[in-house]
Amino acid sequence: MYTISDYLLDILKYLRVTDVVGVPGDYNLNFLDHLEQRTDLTWRGNLNELNAAYLADGYARKNGFSALVTTFGVGELSALNGLTGSQAERVPVLEIVGTPATTTQQTRQLVHHSLPHQDFSFSKQIHQNLGIITGQITVNNAITEINRVIQAMLQTKQPGYLQLPVNLANLQVNPVFKTRIPTLIAGSTKPETPPLTLLNDICQQLNTAQHPVLIIGSAVERFHLKNVVQKFITKHQLPFVDLNESKGVIDENIPQFIGTYTGNISNPVVQQFMQQADLYLALGPILSDVSTGGFTQTFANYNTILLTPQEINFLGEQRFPANPENFTATIKALCQSPNVCHQAGPTNPFQLTPLPSGQQQPLTEDFYRQALETFVQTGDTLVVEHGTSLFALENNRLPGDNCYICQSLWAAIGYTFPAALGASLANRQHRVILSIGEGSILLSLQELAFAIKNQLKPLIFILDNQGYTIERVIQGLTASYNDVPQLNYQTLLPAFGATAKTAQFFDVKTNAELISVLKKLQPANQPLTIVQLRLEKTDAPANLKKFSKLVKKNNQK
Structure with a gap:
């Protein structure tokens, strides 16, 4: 029997999605049973829904489209911050939300994950208010509603939100619609008439x-x-x-x-x-x-x-x-216009800077910036946290054919670790390099277990300066609210299931140690790697210090 769940999964497969992420819950289990039976799609369970949304965002930036599955109420609202970031930065992530059965909603039963006022439309309304493309599958609109949401997502590059009641996951539909998926996707590109x-x-x-x-x-x-x-x-x-x-x-x-x-x-x-x-x-x-x-x-x-x-x-x-x-x-x-005849312009040939010679001096942000510029190779994916990493690396020149992922507008702390895993999952052939602060990674660190379980191999550089440096330079240079707990990352790896063959750790305190580690990491096929970079507490890029003054001034208007 061909069902609405099968149809939705066939659309995802046509859009080159091979992995679906999220967190199971009883309202989405019927749908996940259909996913479980597939040989061309794989379920990748996350540790929480927010991380799943971040991971799906990174996957979509690399692949062009992604999907995550959550459950009604507690699950979807946990993922909401991540999906809102996708809306702010135009990333087509589809969230499939398993909801209570249609009869349960119609009779306004007070079931788990619902609110006392028994209004089951509240979460859909929240997503609509945030500008997210929303849809709700019913017996009468199932194919039409899925098609509408998918086409709108492809046309606008915005995320989508689709409610699938638990009792409709097995709704039988005509398999002829599977043959029409190419036409559906092609139809998302409207005829273009330039003004x-x-x-x-x-x-x-x-x-x-x-x-x-x-x-x-x-x-x-x-x-x-x-x-x-x-x-x-x-x-x-x-x-x-x-x-x-x-x-x-x-x-x-x-x-x-x-x-x-x-x-x-x-x-x-x-x-x-x-x-x-x-x-x-x-x-x-x-x-x-x-x-x-x-x-x-x-x-x-x-x-x-x-x-x-x-x-x-x-x-x-x-x-x-x-x-x-x-x-x-x-x-x-x-x-493509033949009417443009401008032919002037500078020449600015790219020359790769040689790897700087490291000395036994305390590691600095500026030395890290120089060293990483020489380390990034053609074809690498570089994921950069919105913090000191963003400001340290934004002036580095990329060697070519690189994917650069950052969240410069929504700027959610902790986003980039799951996003880097999503990029790794979307294309295992490309090396993924993550630059992130130790404060940021604390928010989504549990996905280290996801990375190890799914044999993902990002190179993770943790800028450890004992706190939220980007906040310190804006306000509270020595304030305790900008301090964060100090972790032993080396012992975390086996705690999350890694072995000496599947992960490695480096503790870097000096410029020379960083150069030595980067040389070891240049060969391909490295295992999952964490490099802890010990930096001075107030060390920050010069452009971040300038930016912080502008932010502080704007905050006082």
Whole structure:
């Protein structure tokens, strides 16, 4: 018998999902029984729902789509913070929520995981209010509702939320719908008609500008525009900058790359170049305080053409309905237009810096930054926690064909450890490097058991400076509220099930020790690795210190 659960799982498989994460609960067990019977999909149980949502986000950033399963009430609300981060940063994660039976809901029975007011719609309403695509499967709408949610997710690159009552998981549906899945997915791409007036105006501005610069945002990657944009850049020799949200979306190894821009806390060379530009073409950025150096960017409405899924702004004038279709259509048409004739631009060839020579001096953040830049290889996935890691590494140049994962807008502490595991799960052939603080990893450390159980092999660099350094430099440099417990990571590995063959640990206190460890880790096929980096308590990147002053000033307005 072909059921609605089978249909939903077939859609996931068609979208190249091979692993489904989450936490079991009695309301979703009927659905999980169908998953358990599959040979082409694997259930990967997490330690809690929030971690599952973070992990699914990392999986989707690497794979393009992901799915997690939770139970009604306690499970879905635990995952809500993670799914909200996916909404804020446009990551298509589908949450499948097992809910009480339809009769239970209709008769408003006071069952476990529900609220005393007996309103079973509260959680769906919460997700709707957060801008998440929501759906609720019934006997009469099952196929239609799944199709609607999936298509909307693919069109907008937003997360989805789908309620599946426990008694409907075995609902029989016609297997003909399985044959129509390719048509369903193809139908998520609406016909694109670029707004010609806008296109002509952009071409004219590019052709007449003396010093144009492109600003690459994360939506270029989300909407699969990176190849067409990179060809456009190289064909017309257009200089570009990326943001900390979009590092590596366009190859930082090509000569048109200027650097990573973060307003007034950018590298001085990048700042000077941006100040001299007379036209800024911004493609899909999220212009948050983190990506703009506390809103200190040099560009303004009058000299900026902003193209995002939410807004199309031509030199200060709002143009056309802002939606994903107009966004992608305009960028594709622009990049393929024969009317662009700009052919000026800098050459900025990438030269890999030799591995610095380590000395028996106490390890510093700056030395770690230099050393990691030389350590990252072509094809690596680099996952960077929103903390000292983000600010330390944002100016490092990536060697090419890299996936760079950070959460620059939502900035949830603890996100990157599960996200790194999700990226590892999505593609086991790519090396995953995680840079995270010891305060951050404490929030999701239990997923170390998940990594060991599922034979994932990320290289984890834990920046241990005895507390929340990013908060210390903003406020409370010596305050106890910024202290965190100190762990023995070496003993944690066997406690979570690792053996000497499946995991390794390094304790690094000096520059020389770091260089020695990095040389040992260069060969492929390393086991899961934790490198504890012992740093001085107040050691922080210079750009983080500048940013913290701007944040503190803004918080006092």
